[in-house]
Amino acid sequence: MLDSKIPAGKLEEKWVDYKGHCKLVNPANKRKIEIIVVGTGLAGASAAASLGELGYKVKAFCFQDSPRRAHSIAAQGGINAAKNYQNDGDSVFRLFYDTIKGGDYRARESNVHRLAEVSVNIIDQCVAQGVPFAREYGGLLNNRSFGGTQVKRTFYAAGQTGQQLLIGAYQALERQVALGNVQMYTRHEMLDVVVIDGKARGIIARDLISGKTERHFGHAVLLCTGGYGNVFYLSTNAMGSNVTAAWKAHRKGAFFGNPCFTQIHPTCIPVTGDHQSKLTLMSESLRNDGRIWVPKKQNDDRKANDIPEEERDYYLERRYPAFGNLVPRDVASRAAKERCDAGFGVGTTKQAVYLDFRFNLINKYGRVEASKLGIENPDEATLVRLGKEVVKEEYGNLFDMYEKITGENPYEVPMRIYPAVHYTMGGLWVDYELMTNIQGLYALGEANFSDHGANRLGASALMQGLADGYFVIPYTIGNYLADEIGTKPIPTTHEAFEKAEAAVSDRIKTLIGIKGKQSVESFHKRLGKIMWEKCGMARNEKGLKEAIVEIQQLKKEFWSDVRIPGNINEMNTELDKAGRVADFIELGELMCKDALDRNESCGGHFREESQTEDGEALRHDDQYMYVAAWEYKGESDWQLHKEKLEYEVIKPSQRNYK
Amino acid sequence: MEHYSMNLTLKVWKQQNASAEGNFETYQVKDISSEMSFLEMFDVLNEQLIHDGKEPIAFDHDCREGICGMCSMYINGRPHGPWHGTTTCQLHMRAFKDGDTVVVEPWRANAFPVVKDLVVDRSSFDRIIQAGGYVSVNTGVSIDGNAIPIEKDNADKAFAAAACIGCGACVAACKNSSAMLFVSAKVSHLALLPQGNTERKNRVMNMVSQMDKEGFGSCTFTEACEAVCPKEISITNISRLNGEYAKASLASDKQ
Ligand SMILES: Cc1cc2nc3c(=O)[nH]c(=O)nc-3n(C[C@H](O)[C@H](O)[C@H](O)COP(=O)(O)OP(=O)(O)OC[C@H]3O[C@@H](n4cnc5c(N)ncnc54)[C@H](O)[C@@H]3O)c2cc1C
Ligand code: SF4
Ligand code: FES
Numbered sequence: 001m002l003d004s005k006i007p008a009g010k011l012e013e014k015w016v017d018y019k020g021h022c023k024l025v026n027p028a029n030k031r032k033i034e035i036i037v038v039g040t041g042l043a044g045a046s047a048a049a050s051l052g053e054l055g056y057k058v059k060a061f062c063f064q065d066s067p068r069r070a071h072s073i074a075a076q077g078g079i080n081a082a083k084n085y086q087n088d089g090d091s092v093f094r095l096f097y098d099t100i101k102g103g104d105y106r107a108r109e110s111n112v113h114r115l116a117e118v119s120v121n122i123i124d125q126c127v128a129q130g131v132p133f134a135r136e137y138g139g140l141l142n143n144r145s146f147g148g149t150q151v152k153r154t155f156y157a158a159g160q161t162g163q164q165l166l167i168g169a170y171q172a173l174e175r176q177v178a179l180g181n182v183q184m185y186t187r188h189e190m191l192d193v194v195v196i197d198g199k200a201r202g203i204i205a206r207d208l209i210s211g212k213t214e215r216h217f218g219h220a221v222l223l224c225t226g227g228y229g230n231v232f233y234l235s236t237n238a239m240g241s242n243v244t245a246a247w248k249a250h251r252k253g254a255f256f257g258n259p260c261f262t263q264i265h266p267t268c269i270p271v272t273g274d275h276q277s278k279l280t281l282m283s284e285s286l287r288n289d290g291r292i293w294v295p296k297k298q299n300d301d302r303k304a305n306d307i308p309e310e311e312r313d314y315y316l317e318r319r320y321p322a323f324g325n326l327v328p329r330d331v332a333s334r335a336a337k338e339r340c341d342a343g344f345g346v347g348t349t350k351q352a353v354y355l356d357f358r359f360n361l362i363n364k365y366g367r368v369e370a371s372k373l374g375i376e377n378p379d380e381a382t383l384v385r386l387g388k389e390v391v392k393e394e395y396g397n398l399f400d401m402y403e404k405i406t407g408e409n410p411y412e413v414p415m416r417i418y419p420a421v422h423y424t425m426g427g428l429w430v431d432y433e434l435m436t437n438i439q440g441l442y443a444l445g446e447a448n449f450s451d452h453g454a455n456r457l458g459a460s461a462l463m464q465g466l467a468d469g470y471f472v473i474p475y476t477i478g479n480y481l482a483d484e485i486g487t488k489p490i491p492t493t494h495e496a497f498e499k500a501e502a503a504v505s506d507r508i509k510t511l512i513g514i515k516g517k518q519s520v521e522s523f524h525k526r527l528g529k530i531m532w533e534k535c536g537m538a539r540n541e542k543g544l545k546e547a548i549v550e551i552q553q554l555k556k557e558f559w560s561d562v563r564i565p566g567n568i569n570e571m572n573t574e575l576d577k578a579g580r581v582a583d584f585i586e587l588g589e590l591m592c593k594d595a596l597d598r599n600e601s602c603g604g605h606f607r608e609e610s611q612t613e614d615g616e617a618l619r620h621d622d623q624y625m626y627v628a629a630w631e632y633k634g635e636s637d638w639q640l641h642k643e644k645l646e647y648e649v650i651k652p653s654q655r656n657y658k
Numbered sequence: 659m660e661h662y663s664m665n666l667t668l669k670v671w672k673q674q675n676a677s678a679e680g681n682f683e684t685y686q687v688k689d690i691s692s693e694m695s696f697l698e699m700f701d702v703l704n705e706q707l708i709h710d711g712k713e714p715i716a717f718d719h720d721c722r723e724g725i726c727g728m729c730s731m732y733i734n735g736r737p738h739g740p741w742h743g744t745t746t747c748q749l750h751m752r753a754f755k756d757g758d759t760v761v762v763e764p765w766r767a768n769a770f771p772v773v774k775d776l777v778v779d780r781s782s783f784d785r786i787i788q789a790g791g792y793v794s795v796n797t798g799v800s801i802d803g804n805a806i807p808i809e810k811d812n813a814d815k816a817f818a819a820a821a822c823i824g825c826g827a828c829v830a831a832c833k834n835s836s837a838m839l840f841v842s843a844k845v846s847h848l849a850l851l852p853q854g855n856t857e858r859k860n861r862v863m864n865m866v867s868q869m870d871k872e873g874f875g876s877c878t879f880t881e882a883c884e885a886v887c888p889k890e891i892s893i894t895n896i897s898r899l900n901g902e903y904a905k906a907s908l909a910s911d912k913q
Contacts (some may be wrong), residue, residue, distance in 0.1 A: 050797040069726040127803040130853045139807030171792035176789040238720040389751035571774045
């Protein structure tokens with residue numbers, strides 16, 4: 001039933017071959033074809049702009065007041081590409097290999113290889129748009145390293161890479177809006193997909209200012225709606241990030257792939273109290289220059305700078321000498337949790353470890369600058385001062401952000417950090433063409449499950465989002481639409497539109513009519529707590545089974561006791577949030593179910609029952625070498641379909657970063 | 659860092675929708691921790707309002723990391739509040755002390771009509787970008803990224819200008835409601851790079867003309883914008899825009 005449509009042939013020729021043979025739509029016909037793009041983050045904006053340029057009639061939607069504000073804007077550290085500008089042995093194959101290995105052998109080889117191939121085009125495209133990447137003095141592009149790799153292939157713009165890439169895509173999108181090729185609907189939320197004769201033919205959206213529901217037709221529908229990390233309530237995602245669009249598609253028949261694969265990022269600012277509304281990431285790029293440590297003594301209450309060198313445990317460097325501070329995220333997160341659970345944590349809550357820049361500030365940057373300036377035997381104060389200048393240029397905004405939030409100056413004292421929910425590898429199941437199992441319904445960017453297996457490497461989400469939007473969908477969608485050129489736009493008076501809109505309106509009325517006692521936020525917090533404790537960094541059978549019961553209970557309580565003030569036909573942020581939290585609750589249950597089914601540890605999914613002697617994740621390839629694609633059957637009822645993963649080029653082995 | 663807790667009086671602008679009259683409402687909030695962000699303090703207030711059966715205050719926010727540009731509160735007479743180079747979402751409650759009264763309003767400018775409470779419509783900024791804030795290049799160029807070396811100094815300046823988050827604080831701070839800092843940041847970003855060179859004349863003319871059409875006021879160089887810009891966009895960008903504009907006008911005169 002699941003056809004991944006992987007083209008035949010040699011791995012490195014599949015994409016070239018595909019492009020050479022896929023069906024095309026001629027320019028005159030493109031103008032007759034309408035495409036709906038939901039979401040205008042990196043994936044959606046790049047797709048909408050590129051499809052508009054090709055001549056399709058595009059309608060794009062986002063819930064923020066401008067496409068420039070999508071969650072992608074917050075990405076900090078960088079974007080990978082196999083350019084090998086550093087001459088350090090990088091290649092398309094190596095990027096492909098690192099990504100497959102980083103994902104703990106749970107991703108499709110064909111997709112990942114294509115991703116590595118087009119990575120180089122992304123950089124060229126962005127430079128041409130005027131994205132101001134970091135440069136060296138010679139005027140050429142600069143690179144930094146990210147976790148899980150031993151080469152420098154990450155392109156960046158200080159700690160604001162996502163912002164600069166999104167602004168590039170946004171500008172390309174606004175250019176198409178100006179040319180009349182794209183019609184932009186801001187402050188609109190998609191609340192259902194309309195399926196006619198098995199094909200996606202449009203959406204129901206709600207205007208978030210007037211509260212009115214609308215019907216929109218499209219020959220195809222693209223969901224570029226981001227990830228669902230906010231199911232945990234606290235995460236590094238933007239406040240509005242949600243699963244609603246993907247979830248509605250799921251309930252309409254689209255399979256959900258690997259829902260339990262979530263990424264916990266090791267370096268985030270720790271929680272300070274119950275008021276906490278979100279967590280702030282401190283980019284992985286900081287691990288280029290920051291060293292992670294805890295005191296060697298348990299419950300050591302001394303200030304960080306008072307603890308002498310020999311009493312510090314640089315536990316990542318100790319446990320993983322080959323990769324040191326640059327091990328992948330899942331490994332680094334678990335190691336931090338292990339130290340804190342064992343009583344070595346720091347700060348008031350003891351749920352934190354240090355990320356310390358002093359060593360590199362002095363030894364790496366300070367000394368180079370001093371030697372450039374011809375200062376002989378510089379003292380430590382001089383080295384610190386000189387080093388600071390360089391660090392400021394590399395990560396200045398991140399250091400400022402840390403100081404604003406914590407009130408501490410990270411140039412002087414080490415940052416305190418702790419793992420937090422960050423990214424979701426799972427998402428709508430898609431085939432090689434990025435099409436879900438519903439004809440004409442596509443999923444791009446973080447919203448699909450595709451390329452990162454069980455753990456995403458740093459700087460590869462931006463790469464995937466832009467690959468999907470700029471370089472994959474413009475080809476693969478043609479292969480479908482070529483057969484649709486005879487399909488006239490379906491009037492939105494069609495019964496399927498009517499039914500879908502009525503269902504959406506009914507649900508809104510039900511929600512607002514509950515008039516219970518508890519706020520939406522309080523339900524969201526409770527869901528987050530269940531998920532974090534029982535489906536978070538470590539999972540086990542007992543906890544997951546309990547979580548499922550608790551979530552079902554929470555769902556009942558939500559639908560009988562949620563309080564939503566205000567009215568339907570006006571701007572009502574509580575109502576918007578209520579719909580999203582209701583979907584998160586259902587998703588939470590499926591995540592636990594998926595985590596329960598997968599009785600192995602792989603990547604970010606750590607089942608306590610399945611670990612090696614020294615506490616590393618232990619896979620069971622014989623039983624779980626598959627993508628779990630869940631079909632929605634009804635309330636709390638799903639059927640599992642398995643897409644077997646075939647490794648033709650890489651031989652899966654136990655990951656080793658030692 | 660010493661943490662403390664505080665009680666505050668809030669005077670917040672309430673306005674049901676674009677056409678309704680608005681007014682200030684007064685609220686009391688208690689036991690606010692100095693570790694909270696300003697928006698988390700608003701979360702506390704909104705939870706309290708919902709609990710009391712009232713409607714919460716609508717405000718725009720998303721990333722809460724100072725980068726999306728969505729948050730937009732005019733706090734005690736200053737866009738984004740008292741901290742320099744800081745968005746509303748990054749402002750933390752240690753900026754206030756027990757017993758303070760805090761007045762919160764939406765951005766006020768003709769080109770930014772109020773949608774509800776503290777939410778305003780900034781789509782005029784998108785239309786200014788549509789007028790020319792881009793490089794006209796389609797997907798699929800094949801020039802290698804390193805084929806265009808860019809002097810580091812120019813690249814850095816372009817990046818500093820491109821850091822604008824489109825929040826609109828510059829407009830809110832300006833007595834003329836001018837959008838010059840925003841427009842000049844985009845003009846500078848692209849004018850400083852070789853990629854933006856071909857279209858630089860049309861770009862500046864069209865963007866400025868759209869800015870005027872949207873009803874933003876003219877720039878009288880009061881520098882109020884720079885003082886409140888959360889990304890510390892420099893007013894030298896305005897001088898650069900003026901230079902670009904003069905050159906472009908001259909060129910079109912000669913035709
Ligand atoms: C703090 C942070 C830092 C990161 N840093 C990096 C990094 O350095 N490198 C890297 O590679 N990755 C990074 N990531 C991950 C990366 O940013 C995201 O995975 C990626 O940007 C997602 O892009 P997207 O286009 O898929 O979705 P998003 O950018 O999340 O966009 C979603 C879009 O969908 C719209 N939308 C959603 N639902 C609806 C609906 N129902 N109706 C209408 N519109 C809807 C939204 O309005 C928005 O436009 C980071 C993530 C975080 C949280
Ligand atoms: S110039 Fe500054 S204040 Fe104005 S929109 Fe940009 S970031 Fe905001
Ligand atoms: S909420 Fe994004 S900048 Fe403040």
